[in-house]
Amino acid sequence: LFARPWVFLKGCVRVSDLPLDDVVEIAFAGRSNVGKSSLINALVGQSGLARTSNTPGRTQELNLFAPEAGGIRIVDMPGYGFAKAPKPAVEKWNRLIHQFLRGRPNLRRVYVLVDARHGPKPNDATVMNELDRAAVSYQVVLTKADKLIEKDLAGVVAATAKFIAKRPAAHPEIILTSSEKGHGIDALRTEIARLRDG
Ligand code: GDP
Numbered sequence: 001l002f003a004r005p006w007v008f009l010k011g012c013v014r015v016s017d018l019p020l021d022d023v024v025e026i027a028f029a030g031r032s033n034v035g036k037s038s039l040i041n042a043l044v045g046q047s048g049l050a051r052t053s054n055t056p057g058r059t060q061e062l063n064l065f066a067p068e069a070g071g072i073r074i075v076d077m078p079g080y081g082f083a084k085a086p087k088p089a090v091e092k093w094n095r096l097i098h099q100f101l102r103g104r105p106n107l108r109r110v111y112v113l114v115d116a117r118h119g120p121k122p123n124d125a126t127v128m129n130e131l132d133r134a135a136v137s138y139q140v141v142l143t144k145a146d147k148l149i150e151k152d153l154a155g156v157v158a159a160t161a162k163f164i165a166k167r168p169a170a171h172p173e174i175i176l177t178s179s180e181k182g183h184g185i186d187a188l189r190t191e192i193a194r195l196r197d198g
Contacts (some may be wrong), residue, residue, distance in 0.1 A: 030113030032079035
């Protein structure tokens with residue numbers, strides 16, 4: 001499933017740009033700079049695939065990636081929560097995400113990335129509300145675990161679990177990752193393979 005090479009398929013600025021087929025999709029969402037591109041690159045084992053951008057909030061597109069051999073598709077959702085984002089851009093983002101989540105039967109799960117140092121923020125909750133309303137399955141992935149010391153990791157996982165427990169739907173366990181150190185990447189691959197086959 002994670003056989004290389006993976007390729008960039010296209011960037012979609014509207015849902016009508018999305019391919020109409022039955023390929024299983026997994027999406028990744030998170031605040032700008034959460035480490036989303038790094039995680040996607042680590043997952044597929046290709047450093048240059050998703051663009052690690054230094055201009056947070058720049059890409060307002062759904063970027064699609066797939067293995068050349070097919071079988072699955074990754075949807076890289078535009079980062080949110082960029083403080084300087086102009087209001088119209090935020091509204092455009094909201095509209096795109098709303099339409100994407102409502103009308104995507106092949107979407108199996110959204111991975112909501114949260115920086116392990118900061119825990120879930122209000123705009124993560126906004127996205128989770130949207131996911132709950134659209135009845136889309138999601139799982140929280142804590143990123144940049146290597147930036148915390150061991151004893152603080154347990155605390156952030158517990159706090160995040162408590163945050164998630166308040167959500168209306170039940171959710172799979174939180175995955176702790178570090179793209180830098182490779183931590184949790186295999187666990188994520190296993191989970192995604194199971195989603196594809198399930
Ligand atoms: P994106 O905006 O969510 O796509 O975030 P990026 O993947 O571009 O990462 C944002 C910044 O965080 C970059 O400077 C990365 O090098 C750094 N970063 C991403 N993942 C990790 C990680 O696992 N550990 C550490 N220490 N830094 C990371």
